[in-house]
Each structure stands twice: as C-alpha cells, then as structure tokens.
Amino acid sequence: LAGSEFELIDRFFRRASxxxxxxxxxxxxxxxxxxxxxxxxxxxLDTLNEGVHFLPQTAPSDVGHKALAVNLSDLAAMGAxxxxxTLSLSIPRYDEQWLAAFADGLFxxxxxxxxxxxxGDTTRGPLSVSVQVQGFxxxxxxxxxxxxxPGEAVMVSGSLGDAALALRQLKSGAAxxxxxxxxxxxxxxxxxLGRRLAALASAAIDVSDGLLADLGHVLQASGCGARLxxxxxxxxxxxxxxxxxDAWDLxxxxxxxxxxxxxxxxxxxxxxxxxxxGLGVAVTRxxxxxxxxxxxxxxxxxxxxxxxLRGWDHFG
Amino acid sequence: LAGSEFELIDRFFRRASxxxxxxxxxxxxxxxxxxxxxxxxxxxLDTLNEGVHFLPQTAPSDVGHKALAVNLSDLAAMGAxxxxxTLSLSIPRYDEQWLAAFADGLFxxxxxxxxxxxxGDTTRGPLSVSVQVQGFxxxxxxxxxxxxxPGEAVMVSGSLGDAALALRQLKSGAAxxxxxxxxxxxxxxxxxLGRRLAALASAAIDVSDGLLADLGHVLQASGCGARLxxxxxxxxxxxxxxxxxDAWDLxxxxxxxxxxxxxxxxxxxxxxxxxxxGLGVAVTRxxxxxxxxxxxxxxxxxxxxxxxLRGWDHFG
Numbered sequence: 001l002a003g004s005e006f007e008l009i010d011r012f013f014r015r016a017s018x019x020x021x022x023x024x025x026x027x028x029x030x031x032x033x034x035x036x037x038x039x040x041x042x043x044x045l046d047t048l049n050e051g052v053h054f055l056p057q058t059a060p061s062d063v064g065h066k067a068l069a070v071n072l073s074d075l076a077a078m079g080a081x082x083x084x085x086t087l088s089l090s091i092p093r094y095d096e097q098w099l100a101a102f103a104d105g106l107f108x109x110x111x112x113x114x115x116x117x118x119x120g121d122t123t124r125g126p127l128s129v130s131v132q133v134q135g136f137x138x139x140x141x142x143x144x145x146x147x148x149x150p151g152e153a154v155m156v157s158g159s160l161g162d163a164a165l166a167l168r169q170l171k172s173g174a175a176x177x178x179x180x181x182x183x184x185x186x187x188x189x190x191x192x193l194g195r196r197l198a199a200l201a202s203a204a205i206d207v208s209d210g211l212l213a214d215l216g217h218v219l220q221a222s223g224c225g226a227r228l229x230x231x232x233x234x235x236x237x238x239x240x241x242x243x244x245x246d247a248w249d250l251x252x253x254x255x256x257x258x259x260x261x262x263x264x265x266x267x268x269x270x271x272x273x274x275x276x277x278g279l280g281v282a283v284t285r286x287x288x289x290x291x292x293x294x295x296x297x298x299x300x301x302x303x304x305x306x307x308x309l310r311g312w313d314h315f316g
Numbered sequence: 317l318a319g320s321e322f323e324l325i326d327r328f329f330r331r332a333s334x335x336x337x338x339x340x341x342x343x344x345x346x347x348x349x350x351x352x353x354x355x356x357x358x359x360x361l362d363t364l365n366e367g368v369h370f371l372p373q374t375a376p377s378d379v380g381h382k383a384l385a386v387n388l389s390d391l392a393a394m395g396a397x398x399x400x401x402t403l404s405l406s407i408p409r410y411d412e413q414w415l416a417a418f419a420d421g422l423f424x425x426x427x428x429x430x431x432x433x434x435x436g437d438t439t440r441g442p443l444s445v446s447v448q449v450q451g452f453x454x455x456x457x458x459x460x461x462x463x464x465x466p467g468e469a470v471m472v473s474g475s476l477g478d479a480a481l482a483l484r485q486l487k488s489g490a491a492x493x494x495x496x497x498x499x500x501x502x503x504x505x506x507x508x509l510g511r512r513l514a515a516l517a518s519a520a521i522d523v524s525d526g527l528l529a530d531l532g533h534v535l536q537a538s539g540c541g542a543r544l545x546x547x548x549x550x551x552x553x554x555x556x557x558x559x560x561x562d563a564w565d566l567x568x569x570x571x572x573x574x575x576x577x578x579x580x581x582x583x584x585x586x587x588x589x590x591x592x593x594g595l596g597v598a599v600t601r602x603x604x605x606x607x608x609x610x611x612x613x614x615x616x617x618x619x620x621x622x623x624x625l626r627g628w629d630h631f632g
Contacts, residue, residue, distance in 0.1 A: 049441035
C-alpha cells in the first residue's frame with residue numbers, strides 16, 4: 001500500500017493545522033471551517049494544466065508555487081486576507097520526488113501567508129493542478145472590477161512583460177534570463193499591496209491574461225475606457241536589457257504577469273505610492289480612465305499605437 | 317470571439333444568483349460570500365477525470381450531475397446543508413452541445429438544493445471536472461468519522477453494488493440494466509438523510525471507494541472494528557435479479573455507491589428508521605461496531621468470509 005492515495009495524502013499533504021479557525025482539516029469527508037465574525041468569505045479558483053499553463057519541463061516546486069500564487073493573486077485583486085486552500089491534483093503516476101518537491105513549493109508559499117491546506121482530492125490522470133483559495137474581507141471593503149470612473153489614474157504594480165519574454169526565450173531553445181524565468185515560474189502575488197489598496201483604489205484586477213485583456217474587464221465592468229501611455233509601462237532591468245522589437249506587445253498582451261492593475265482617484269495617488277513604498281513594491285501610473293469605451297495606447301509623441309496581440313484566451 | 321473562455325462562461329455557467337448570501341458571484345477575480353451567523357463552513361472537493369472516474373461514452377449531462385452529486389454526498393456524510401459550488405472544467409475543445417448538456421446536468425441537481433455556482437475556471441486540457449461544494453452546519457453538530465463506539469449498529473442507506481455491477485456490464489460490452497446504469501451515472505446524494513443523521517448518528521461516511529474501504533476509514537478514525545452480516549447487505553431489485561456469483565464482493569468493494577454508512581447507538585435506531593422512512597430512503601442495519609480492529613464479514617451460518625477485493629484505490 002506504499003503508493004496508495006491515502007498514504008500519499010498523509011505523507012505529502014497532511015500537516016498539523018496552524019490555524020484555530022480550522023475545526024476539522026484533511027481526513028474526513030469534508031473540512032469544517034470557521035469564518036471570523038464581521039468578515040465576508042472570498043473564494044478564488046485557478047487550474048494549471050501541463051502543456052497548457054506550464055511547460056512539461058517546469059520544476060515541480062515551481063508548479064506547486066505557481067498553482068497557489070496565481071490564486072493568491074486573485075485574492076490580492078480583491079483586497080482579501082488569505083486563510084485556507086484546497087487542492088485537486090491529478091498526476092499520471094505516483095512519483096515521490098515530484099510530489100515532495102511540488103508540496104515543498106506549495107507549502108513554502110502557503111506558510112508565508114499562514115494558510116492551511118484543509119482538503120483536496122488526489123487522482124490519477126494527466127498532470128493538472130487546481131487550487132482553490134479562501135480569504136476574508138470586511139463587509140463592503142472588497143475591491144471590485146466595476147468601480148473605475150473617468151478621470152482616475154490607471155496604475156500597475158511591479159513590471160510587465162517579464163514572464164512572456166521568458167516563455168519566448170524558452171520556446172526558442174535559448175537559455176532564458178534567470179530573473180525573467182523567476183517571474184514566469186515563481187510569480188509573487190501582491191497580497192499585501194492588495195489589502196492596502198482595498199481602502200484606496202476604486203477598481204482592481206490581477207494581470208494574468210495580459211494588460212489589455214484584464215484592464216478591458218475592468219473597463220467593461222465599469223462602463224468606461226482608458227488611455228495608456230506606452231512609455232510609462234514599467235520594465236524590469238532584464239526586460240529592458242533584451243530590447244525586443246515588440247516589447248510593447250509583450251507588455252500589453254503577454255500575460256502571466258500577476259501584477260495588480262488598479263484605478264485610483266488622483267487625490268489618492270500619493271497615499272497609494274506611500275503604501276506601496278512601505279511594502280517595497282513599485283507602482284506606476286500608466287494612464288487614465290476616460291468616458292469613451294475602448295483602450296487607446298499612445299506613444300511618447302502622442303500617436304495612437306495598435307497592438308498586434310490582444311491577450312491570452314483559451315478558446316479563441 | 318464566439319468560442320472564447322468568457323463567452324463560454326457567460327453562455328453556459330453564469331446565471332442570476334438566487335441566494336442573498338452571494339455578495340459577488342461569477343465575473344470578478346473571486347466570489348464574495350456571506351456565511352450565516354452561528355454556522356460553520358463545510359468544504360468538500362472531488363475531481364472526475366475521463367477514463368479514470370467515468371467512461372468516455374458517458375453522457376455529458378450525466379458527467380455534470382455526477383460531478384456535483386459525489387461532492388454533495390460528502391456534504392451529506394457531514395450532515396451539512398449545501399449552499400455554493402465552484403467548478404474547474406478542463407475540456408479538450410469548445411463543444412457547444414457537450415457544454416450545454418453538461419451544464420444542464422449540473423444545474424438540474426444544483427437547483428434541487430438551491431445552490432449557486434459562484435466561481436470557477438474553464439481551461440483547455442484533457443476532460444476533467446473538479447467541483448468544490450460549500451455548506452453549513454451548526455457548530456458542534458458535524459458528523460465525523462471518528463465517533464463510532466463498540467456496541468453501536470452499523471447502518472447503510474439505499475442499496476450497495478448497483479454501480480459496480482453496471483460498470484461491469486458496460487465493460488463486458490453487454491447492454492447495462494437501466495436501473496443499475498442510473499445508479500452509476502446519476503447517483504442520488506443522501507443530503508436530507510445526512511442532515512437528519514447529524515442529530516442521531518455517532519459517525520458517518522459516504523460509500524465511494526467501496527463499503528470495506530470506507531467503513532475502514534470510520535473504524536480507523538474511531539479506533540475500533542466491526543462485524544458485518546453479509547446477508548443483510550441491501551440489494552436493489554435489479555442487482556438481486558442478476559445473481560452474480562461474486563455479489564458480496566461487488567457490494568463490499570465495488571464502490572461508486574454514494575450511500576451513507578453510519579453508526580448509531582441501539583437506542584436511536586428506531587428514530588433513524590423513522591427519519592429515513594419520512595424521507596422515503598431505505599436504511600438497513602448491516603452489522604455492529606466491535607472493540608477489536610478490522611472488519612469481520614459473517615455469512616448466515618456464522619462463517620467468516622474473506623472478500624477478494626478491498627476497494628478502489630487510485631495508486632494501489
């Protein structure tokens with residue numbers, strides 16, 4: 001029975017709970033959890049399939065990290081405090097080394113946020129990792145996509161385009177730049193920034209499908225449009241050093257950034273910048289919300305630029 | 317954009333919420349939910365992979381029904397009231413007919429319990445359906461696996477072995493009995509019974525991997541053993557009519573039953589039977605909890621029987 005599902009769960013995924021809001025964790029038909037009084041529950045779910053969302057050669061610890069990170073990025077975009085996660089893991093075969101490294105990547109990130117894995121399902125099948133995270137917000141304080149208003153600044157955390165450029169380098173067979181590769185495989189969810197933004201920003205989303213696609217969701221939900229200053233799109237040193245001819249397109253539509261894109265009333269920009277500086281996270285003003293629908297990308301000399309890509313879509 | 321992920325979600329999975337505890341449903345980075353005061357949250361997650369948990373020829377409406385039913389069966393085993401679900405759906409291609417039928421099977425069952433689909437992820441990949449359900453229990457009233465005590469009756473709802481026999485018929489290429497096939501493809505979660513048992517039973521589990529395996533979990537968690545009367549294992553009319561030579565093994569280890577197996581103090585058996593009768597659900601006393609570990613299966617003449625199968629295990 002060395003490779004049974006139950007032994008597997010016990011060995012790699014069952015740990016003593018560190019949270020007193022976990023009444024019953026892994027090991028029964030379901031978990032029993034206690035939401036704190038005066039808090040609403042925030043639930044996000046993202047699935048990563050091998051060959052679709054990550055390359056087959058991706059290190060298992062990176063898969064574990066990223067599967068949780070992309071979900072924490074959703075909680076961040078809501079301004080929520082992370083609490084619990086569940087895991088559905090389909091694996092083609094029992095592979096101790098793979099499982100140990102995967103669990104290490106997952107729990108290293110979970111521990112940083114004091115999260116407990118409270119349940120899951122481990123099945124045989126093509127490699128697929130589905131993580132669901134739950135967190136808390138104070139009633140009425142959640143950051144929605146629908147709150148953007150004309151005149152507000154469009155801002156973004158960190159830098160854009162790094163993961164897309166790393167993926168391009170990998171696919172070309174070249175050695176990928178290490179800093180860019182880390183952005184692809186071990187994205188850093190902006191959880192603390194999101195919680196600070198809950199009281200400051202008007203609307204927020206995390207950039208997973210590409211800036212144009214994700215900002216587009218904010219604009220659609222808010223019933224307005226935006227003008228983006230292309231020269232303002234933040235670039236990492238590694239990204240800038242590569243000087244790709246289509247750098248703007250990578251930044252606008254490459255995706256997998258897991259940065260927060262948010263809108264802020266001009267009077268609050270200084271507060272946002274101070275909060276971000278306190279967390280050591282860069283934030284950059286990249287444009288303005290306008291009444292007219294659509295996204296207008298503008299170069300330094302004021303010319304309109306038409307991107308050649310529109311962002312990631314699974315079934316497009 | 318006719319086949320985009322967003323259009324797909326809008327068309328097949330986004331519906332007006334019918335629950336006032338859904339603050340924010342599908343369409344933002346995460347759902348926002350309100351747990352009622354004085355209730356604990358119960359969370360279960362089960363994944364069905366094509367070719368592993370269901371045959372490739374299974375009708376999509378049955379896949380939709382079963383993906384939710386197996387999760388509701390876990391809530392039932394906890395004595396919880398269903399509330400919300402999330403869905404991670406991986407599909408190899410955009411197939412309108414398949415999606416419409418799948419959604420119909422899923423929502424038909426969800427509607428019977430007044431559940432809301434509050435979020436999910438739709439990705440490209442080998443067909444895999446992962447559903448997570450959330451429900452409520454009153455603090456302290458959850459049905460655990462660990463409460464069984466020597467002297468208690470072991471009881472089971474409905475009948476055992478039907479789904480395993482249907483699967484055998486399908487795999488043999490014969491026409492499967494319709495009633496048995498319905499048990500395989502459209503299991504009925506015992507939600508109402510579970511809620512009534514919360515105040516009456518000492519321990520409970522749902523039978524998904526087979527009676528021996530699942531009762532074994534109860535016994536391990538409770539630190540005791542059991543004696544089962546093989547002639548008491550409940551059989552449906554269709555199952556009895558097939559008179560398989562290894563009928564006991566199918567009932568003990570076939571799995572996919574989604575019945576509740578629970579233990580009851582003798583003084584409460586009449587109340588359990590009355591509650592079940594009121595719901596139109598059969599319950600049968602099939603054995604007793606004993607102090608000695610292990611499960612002893614006993615024939616009508618008192619002889620010990622050694623089953624040739626031990627139940628479903630993904631990695632065994």
